[in-house]
Amino acid sequence: DIQMTQSPSSLSASVGDRVTITCRASQDIYSSLAWYQQKPGKAPKLLIYASSRLESGVPSRFSGSGSETDYTLTISSLQPEDIATYYCQYYSRTILSFGGGSKVEIK
Amino acid sequence: EGQLLESGGGWEQPGGSLRLSCSASGFIFSSYAMSWVRQAPGRGLEWVSTINEYDETYYADSVKGRFTISRDNSRNTLYLQMNIVRAEDAAIYFCAKKLPYITLDVWGPGTTVTVSS
Numbered sequence A: 001d002i003q004m005t006q007s008p009s010s011l012s013a014s015v016g017d018r019v020t021i022t023c024r025a026s027q028d029i030y031s032s033l034a035w036y037q038q039k040p041g042k043a044p045k046l047l048i049y050a051s052s053r054l055e056s057g058v059p060s061r062f063s064g065s066g067s068e069t070d071y072t073l074t075i076s077s078l079q080p081e082d083i084a085t086y087y088c089q090y091y092s093r094t095i096l097s098f099g100g101g102s103k104v105e106i107k
Numbered sequence B: 001e002g003q004l005l006e007s008g009g010g011w012e013q014p015g016g017s018l019r020l021s022c023s024a025s026g027f028i029f030s031s032y033a034m035s036w037v038r039q040a041p042g043r044g045l046e047w048v049s050t051i052n053e054y055d056e057t058y059y060a061d062s063v064k065g066r067f068t069i070s071r072d073n074s075r076n077t078l079y080l081q082m083n084i085v086r087a088e089d090a091a092i093y094f095c096a097k098k099l100p101y102i103t104l105d106v107w108g109p110g111t112t113v114t115v116s117s
Helices: none
Strands: A004-007 A010-013 A019-025 A033-038 A045-049 A062-067 A070-075 A084-091 A096-098 A102-106 B003-007 B010-012 B018-025 B033-039 B045-051 B057-059 B067-072 B077-082 B091-098 B104-107 B111-115
Touching: A004 A084, A010 A019, A019 A033, A019 A084, A019 A102, A033 A062, A045 A062, A045 B104, A070 A084, A096 B033, A096 B045, B003 B091, B003 B104, B018 B033, B018 B091, B018 B111, B033 B067, B033 B077, B033 B104, B045 B067, B045 B077, B045 B091, B057 B067, B077 B091
Parallel strands: A010 A102, B010 B111
Antiparallel strands: A004 A019, A019 A070, A033 A045, A033 A084, A062 A070, A084 A096, A084 A102, B003 B018, B018 B077, B033 B045, B033 B091, B045 B057, B067 B077, B091 B104, B091 B111
């Protein structure tokens, strides 16, 4: 099974800061990597898929990059509405595997 | 894009059974794979099961042999039959639509399952 490891598990940043979250897969996942945003009491929202493709309607301050085993989600300028927990996810035709989550707070 | 709405959650004692439903609208339900994902209180997301458009099914090891995913395309409804439930099955259960060769793009609001004696 493919394991996904996210870091950090939590972070605190100021409005306008650049925020980076990383995700490492236990083996090469060939860019089959998505990022989700989840706010308290809500369902997850798809932000990015195929490592770097922005889902329709997602603000351009969100971006993704990476390949093989290492992937990154970047928020170029943190906004108050970005306070949430972010999850990476490996996907295939048969299984899905989530990272443990990264909680983003405002300093 | 579509909408999903789960139902059927509630309280069950360990060893009991529950059936969750997920009603779909706004897209051609029969053309898409569908998944269940759960989230235990204060914890992260855990994939539970997927059924594709050909009725092929896949399960996480934690539920294999106890849970059964199915679909009724005539009713645009996804199901999760949960048998021999355990305390660790307590969670919010989300259903989600899976894009071909990609991942889950539409999610329901979730339904809560509580397991305790």
